Amino acid sequence: MTSDNDISGDVAPPQVRTLADIGRIAGVSAGTVSRALAGSPLVKAKTREQIQALAREHDFRPNQMASKLRTRRTGVIGVVIPLGHERRQHISDPFFMTLLGYLADELTERGYDLMLSRAIPDDTPDWLERITSSGMVDGVIVIGQSDQYDKIERVAANYPNLVAWGTYRPGQIHCVVGTDNRAGGRMAAERLIAGGARKLVFLGDTTGIEIAERLDGARDAIAGRDATLVHLPCHLSNETMEGELREQLRANAGSFDAIVAASDLIAMSAMKVLHEQGMTIPDDVQIIGFDDLPLAAQTMPPLTTIRQDIARGAHEIVADLEASIAGRSKQHVVMEPILMERQTTL
Amino acid sequence: MTSDNDISGDVAPPQVRTLADIGRIAGVSAGTVSRALAGSPLVKAKTREQIQALAREHDFRPNQMASKLRTRRTGVIGVVIPLGHERRQHISDPFFMTLLGYLADELTERGYDLMLSRAIPDDTPDWLERITSSGMVDGVIVIGQSDQYDKIERVAANYPNLVAWGTYRPGQIHCVVGTDNRAGGRMAAERLIAGGARKLVFLGDTTGIEIAERLDGARDAIAGRDATLVHLPCHLSNETMEGELREQLRANAGSFDAIVAASDLIAMSAMKVLHEQGMTIPDDVQIIGFDDLPLAAQTMPPLTTIRQDIARGAHEIVADLEASIAGRSKQHVVMEPILMERQTTL
DNA sequence: TGATGGCTTGCAAACGTTTGTTAGCCCCGA
């Protein structure tokens, strides 16, 4: 299973490692080399080109650490995913990954590097400060507030270059980009009721405030209508979710005719479990997801869901962050959720 | 849609920013503070604790840039995804993202930070050197060789701390961890033939060598048997894939009874398209995917696929890299693919 | 009493850039 090709690691490193080395060869000072490589007009065009050619020839690139230290600008944005509740929630959660992908695109396009951290707040209370005040990043993006809302607030009070993905609460300090989760939850429940459902179930763990607001929204929709809503907690991590769901749905079989899922992933698992239990979707049970991940369109039947515009979210986050770094003001962005009608509703 | 809460960015930064600042308060030198915070036994226990308390109180953390420059160790691993062929392939490709997630877990557990880059080799020929010789990372992980095999070989010749995910070719220089793609392709085709299929189709673009080897494997399986294999190219990116597939499969309708898909994602799209076109899976057409992404088990019917052990792959990659950084020898890892029997085969 | 040695701590030299200031040089005009 494992090849036995050992690979030796002995290679002579090239001799020219610093600006001074190049300078020595070219017969100029390190400072001049620095300017030449930066394309400064202060150095004569001819020597500039000579130096650049020399650097290319020796495959030389200035040490970024030294450069960053000197300029006090790193060109790096920290992206951190706090796994507050849901210790088991893997960083490879599809929603995070999708957002991360878009962020990577946005950031690289603007010349930033992206430093990814996974934080377990319960183990390391200073998970956020560790990133903001390490001198390693120009700004920080927090993906998901989880149960760390207060922590983020506190840090943001002293550290301006921070933008979070999540839910907006009036008066909050930290800049946030996200969807109106409450409106999304309401929209989902209303759609199910419009489809004839009366006994709704909400599937999801509400420790993270985003999810809690979706549940609140669903409750808003129920209020004053001839319908009921039961909340069945269920973890978000892939491994444990399906078993839990099977349990929950079996125990409550027959007592519900529609599901509001806190995420597309939960919706997909629920669909699978219901199918196993012999239910038809949407005839026996209607279901609506949340997120509109690319794979929501691929399920059978295709999943009706509440769409978050992740691509735009990533764009707004980076735009806000860049503004903040440049010293300009930034603003919260609360996006309206959109109902994607597919075939799991009547 | 957008709230108008402008957020001002004016905050007085704390006054204590350097070791020397702390030292001034504590009445010791910067050097001592450095040792104290590092927990060095060289400084008296009492002063050490005083200094640590002081640092905590002022919320001070040593500047990482300076530290890294001085120690010549960054604690950062670069992870780069070359999008060589497939310009349109988004970094949010589920396979990359899944591997990336596991890598993030492995790396953070071992105390490394992860710097993510997306590279478009066609635009920036020095995409890899830019990372290896920037002084910013202790090592580099390349996710997928794409069509950049030679480039990686060349760089690896001078830069030992590099590990790639991909295919192993006898005699290659750069350390690689991956699945035996050819065996996987063969396995898939053999399984389909065993299920009664005779007219196979391979779906996928073979510019990346990993995919090319899967196709070779499938051809191996055909050879000498009463079966045929047609290769239908199809891009890997989500947006364009489905349309292409619809086209391809319609044009060839009836002329095949089984599909070897180059990835689970392609398999899922194919299933959807076939369903639209009124085919039943697996009765009319059998299909086997590749990767065994978490969502392969969620399709309807659940997808038979060739499993790559991504979690183990991430583990091996990081282990190899760590060995290399420590100056120890590393070795290629070629994992055997595993056939995951589900319900898209007979 | 003086030397020895173990603890602590300070000193100062790196790490490799960037960049403000200074200095040489040459050409031009008065």
Added chain:
DNA sequence: TCGGGGCTAACAAACGTTTGCAAGCCATCA
């Protein structure tokens, strides 16, 4: 002939740590 100004390039001071070396202090021992 001389002064001034425009180009170039060198000098040197940061950026904030880490760490080898030296030095001070105190106690112990001969």
